[in-house]
Amino acid sequence: MNTGTQSGEALPARAGLGLKPEHIDEIIATEPDVGFFEVHAENYMGDGGAPHRALTAITSRYPLSLHGVGLSIGAERPLDKAHLARLKALVERYRPQSFSEHLAWSTHESGFLNDLLPLPYTKATLERVSAHVDAVQQTVGARMLLENPSTYILFEDSVIDEIDFLEAIAENTGCGLLLDVNNVMVSAVNHRLDAFAYIDRFPVERVGEIHLAGYDETVDGAGDRLLIDAHNSTVADDVFALYRHTLGRTGPVPTLIEWDNDVPAFPVLLAEATHANQMLDAAPHWRDVRVARRA
Amino acid sequence: MDQNAFASALLDPTLPVPGGVTSARGEADAARFAVYRNNVAVSLSKALGQRFPVVQRLVGDDFFAGMARAYIATTLPDSPLMFAYGDTFPDFVAGFAPAAALPYLADTARLEAQWTRAYHAADIAPLTVEALAGLAPELLGGARLAPHPAAALVRSAYSVGMIWQAHQGDEVGAQTVMTPESVMITRPEFDVRVHVIAEADAVFAAALLRGESIGEAATAAFGTDPTFDFGRAIVGLTSLGAFAGLAS
Numbered sequence: 001m002n003t004g005t006q007s008g009e010a011l012p013a014r015a016g017l018g019l020k021p022e023h024i025d026e027i028i029a030t031e032p033d034v035g036f037f038e039v040h041a042e043n044y045m046g047d048g049g050a051p052h053r054a055l056t057a058i059t060s061r062y063p064l065s066l067h068g069v070g071l072s073i074g075a076e077r078p079l080d081k082a083h084l085a086r087l088k089a090l091v092e093r094y095r096p097q098s099f100s101e102h103l104a105w106s107t108h109e110s111g112f113l114n115d116l117l118p119l120p121y122t123k124a125t126l127e128r129v130s131a132h133v134d135a136v137q138q139t140v141g142a143r144m145l146l147e148n149p150s151t152y153i154l155f156e157d158s159v160i161d162e163i164d165f166l167e168a169i170a171e172n173t174g175c176g177l178l179l180d181v182n183n184v185m186v187s188a189v190n191h192r193l194d195a196f197a198y199i200d201r202f203p204v205e206r207v208g209e210i211h212l213a214g215y216d217e218t219v220d221g222a223g224d225r226l227l228i229d230a231h232n233s234t235v236a237d238d239v240f241a242l243y244r245h246t247l248g249r250t251g252p253v254p255t256l257i258e259w260d261n262d263v264p265a266f267p268v269l270l271a272e273a274t275h276a277n278q279m280l281d282a283a284p285h286w287r288d289v290r291v292a293r294r295a
Numbered sequence: 296m297d298q299n300a301f302a303s304a305l306l307d308p309t310l311p312v313p314g315g316v317t318s319a320r321g322e323a324d325a326a327r328f329a330v331y332r333n334n335v336a337v338s339l340s341k342a343l344g345q346r347f348p349v350v351q352r353l354v355g356d357d358f359f360a361g362m363a364r365a366y367i368a369t370t371l372p373d374s375p376l377m378f379a380y381g382d383t384f385p386d387f388v389a390g391f392a393p394a395a396a397l398p399y400l401a402d403t404a405r406l407e408a409q410w411t412r413a414y415h416a417a418d419i420a421p422l423t424v425e426a427l428a429g430l431a432p433e434l435l436g437g438a439r440l441a442p443h444p445a446a447a448l449v450r451s452a453y454s455v456g457m458i459w460q461a462h463q464g465d466e467v468g469a470q471t472v473m474t475p476e477s478v479m480i481t482r483p484e485f486d487v488r489v490h491v492i493a494e495a496d497a498v499f500a501a502a503l504l505r506g507e508s509i510g511e512a513a514t515a516a517f518g519t520d521p522t523f524d525f526g527r528a529i530v531g532l533t534s535l536g537a538f539a540g541l542a543s
Contacts, residue, residue, distance in 0.1 A: 042375045046415025047444070050485045070375020076298045083375060108302035111371025114342065115334040117305075120296050120315070152330045153323075155296060156315045190327075192319040220318070221326040228330060 011036045011063050011097045011209065013252035014280060015273035018259060023266045024054045031061060032270055035277075036097065038065035038256050044094075045086045059094050065209065065256065066096035070112065073132045073146075074105035074119040088140045098209055098254070100145035100178045101136070103129065103166065120155035121165040130172040137175065145176040145208045150183035150229035152190055162187075167203045177203065179250075180211035181243045182235065182258075186227040195242050204250045205289045212243055212276060213258035232261035234272060240279070247283035255280060305332050306368065339367045342377040343384060347407045349462040350388065350400060362391055378411055399453030399472055406455050406478055409447040410489065413482045416445035421483050421536035427529070430541070436510030439542035440503050445482035446537045448500050451475065456491035483536030490535055495520035496528045500537065 014035030019027075027034075037058050044051050058064070070083060091099060104116035119125050137144055148166060160168075170177055179202060188195035214233030220226045235243075235257065247253070257272040296315050304310040312323045340363040344351045351359040366387045372380040385408055388394060389401035421443050430438060449455060454471050456478040461468035477497030479490045492500065495516045502512035509529070516523040532538070 042377065045376050046378065048418035049413075049415050049482065051415070052418070053485055072375075080374070105298060106375070107298075108306070108371065109299055111373055112375050113302060113305065113335050114338045114372060114375070114377065115305075115331060117298075117301070117331060119298075152327045154317050154319065156317050157296060190319075219326075221324045222320060224318075224320070226327065226330070 009063070009097050011065055011254035013254055015276035016063075016065060016254060016256045017269050017273055018256065019055075019058060020259075020263050021051075021054070022263065023269075024058070026266050028054075028057050028061075032266075034062060034270070034273060036063040036065055036254060036256075038067050038258075041066050041068040041087060041090055042070045044090060055094060064094055064096040065098040065100065065254070066090065066094065067256075068099070068101040069116070070106065071101045071132075071136065072104070072106040072112075073101055073136065074103060074117075074125065074129055075107045075132075076105075076128070077107055077109075079132055079135055080107075084136065084139045087136075091140050091142050096142075098145060099140065099142045100147055100209065102147045103149050103169075116149060118149060118151040118153060118155070120157040121160040121162060122157055123160075126160060126165060126168055126172075130169050133169055133173040133175050137173065143175060145178040146170070147178040147180050147211070148183050148187075150180070150186040150190075150227075152226065152228075154191060163198065163201050163203070167206070170203070170206050176208040177206045178209045178211060179204075179207045179246065179253075180213075181246055182211065182213040182215060182239050183229060185236070185239050185242055186215055186229045189225050189227045192224075196245055199242065199246050199249065202246075202249075204246075204287055207250055207253055210243070210246065210250070210253050210255040211258055212239060212255060212272075215239070230261065231258050233259075234268075235275070240275065243276070244279050244282075247279055249288040250283075251285055251287045252280045252283045304328070305335050306371075308332060336364060336367065339372070339380070340364065342372075342380050343367075346378065346381050346411050347384065347404055349407055349459055350404050352462050352467075353397060353400060353403065353458070354394065358393075362388070362394065365391065378415060382408060384408065399451065399455060399458060402449060402451035402453055402455045403458055405451075406449045406459050406480070406489070409449055409480045410487055413445035413447065413480050413487045416443075416482060419444055419539050421481075422533055422538040422540045424530055424533050426540075427533050436513075437508050439506055439508050440538040441540050441542040442504045443481065443483075443536055443539045445480070445487070446504060447480045448477060448497060448504060449480065450477045450497055450501070456489060459489060479532065479535055479537060481536040488535060492531070493520075493528075495523040496531065499523070499525075499528050500532055503532070504537070506542065 012035045016036035019037040019039045106113050185195050212235045213231045216228040216230040218226050255276050301313045304313045312328045318324045343363045385404035388404045454474045454476045456476045457470045461470040479492050481488045498519045499512045499516035502515045
């Protein structure tokens with residue numbers, strides 16, 4: 001499936017890295033073997049200056065994944081038209097090979113909260129998110145990938161299973177899915193679910209990209225394990241194991257190592273990418289599109 | 296779920312976990328909801344720390360976190376662009392009573408706010424000294440200059456330029472505090488420049504950036520300091536990249 005946006009190309013099915021300002025000089029000087037770079041769209045929405053110079057240099061050498069963190073697609077309030085216009089301009093300027101956003105919301109009547117907040121899975125929220133994804137794709141002029149969330153709470157109102165919810169949005173809008181394997185592990189532990197069973201039911205034919213990241217661990221008020229989607233460390237062994245299991249169903253898929261906090265020296269990120277590439281090399285070259293999830 | 300009620304509870308730790316929130320045990324758990332509260336507070340505080348690193352060093356991490364928390368309670372970002380969050384932070388700092396012992400803190404924040412604006416400003420080639428020299432002398436006095444999008448002037452009763460400069464390296468450099476300073480911030484290409492300029496030059500620059508003619512601006516500068524060096528000032532400001540061109 002072509003998951004490209006406007007360039008007509010897709011990301012390569014290799015490991016990619018999040019682009020961090022402190023690494024840019026080293027990347028441009030050494031041109032390391034990285035499948036693609038991913039940036040948070042909002043960091044490149046200034047008018048000009050060094051960020052755009054850096055992104056121009058990177059996109060002349062590497063495929064780009066544009067990953068939004070501010071659209072608030074799950075919000076009750078309407079989408080921010082000014083923000084959509086900025087996103088459209090960025091897509092037109094850099095022609096990323098992939099564009100993705102989150103199943104989450106971030107806005108309050110008094111402003112932007114800068115966190116990816118959860119929503120209940122109901123008929124009403126399904127219709128709202130589908131309408132927002134439609135509007136995003138039409139305005140930006142690109143197909144998007146929607147990412148599964150990591151969550152710490154549940155809602156009494158939720159009546160739709162998360163995978164069914166994501167698949168219905170994809171079905172309604174034609175969007176693809178971004179499967180964050182770390183988020184699957186975090187949510188599964190936090191809600192006493194089986195992460196491997198979640199992967200086994202996921203509609204892998206719709207997956208255009210995978211995310212991997214490190215998590216933090218704490219306990220909740222009752223002493224139950226609580227994983228935090230922290231993006232501040234190496235990918236945990238159990239997440240790499242879940243990733244290997246995922247690749248057994250998806251085949252090779254573009255895979256991002258996310259490390260956004262306490263960012264290490266660039267070679268540490270490269271080592272994580274190498275680890276992921278070894279698993280990608282060993283993955284079967286087909287996708288398991290059995291509809292086992294419907295059983 | 297009412298998202299505004301959920302968000303209000305995130306922003307006010309004295310409010311209970313919102314109704315309808317539960318866990319796999321079938322009950323609400325304050326520690327779980329607190330993860331979201333913490334994410335919001337920490338991520339916004341971090342955004343302010345990235346924009347105001349010298350202010351953070353001046354007061355220390357703990358004090359800064361408390362000041363940031365107090366600001367966040369009054370002002371959330373008005374867009375998802377975190378580099379633009381905190382335009383009103385300098386004014387908040389000026390009125391933040393626990394920081395009153397550091398009277399130069401707010402102006403340091405003003406300098407840092409302008410630094411970020413300059414860093415992200417549009418890529419426009421500044422007016423060159425050569426282009427300025429090409430202007431007929433009889434037209435010079437009446438001409439107006441268009442400010443470069445990155446250009447900003449911060450005028451302070453304190454040595455904000457020296458304070459800022461002293462905190463750019465790992466080691467804090469020598470600094471005095473009580474000397475009034477005016478700081479011109481520009482970005483002629485990709486690197487932001489921070490220059491302390493003389494008082495009369497600052498009066499001149501402020502008038503030009505406000506759109507007054509070169510003649511009016513020079514008159515104001517001479518009024519401040521009869522020894523004002525017009526040629527050096529206009530060439531200096533132009534060389535720094537303060538102007539985009541002649542205003543039409």
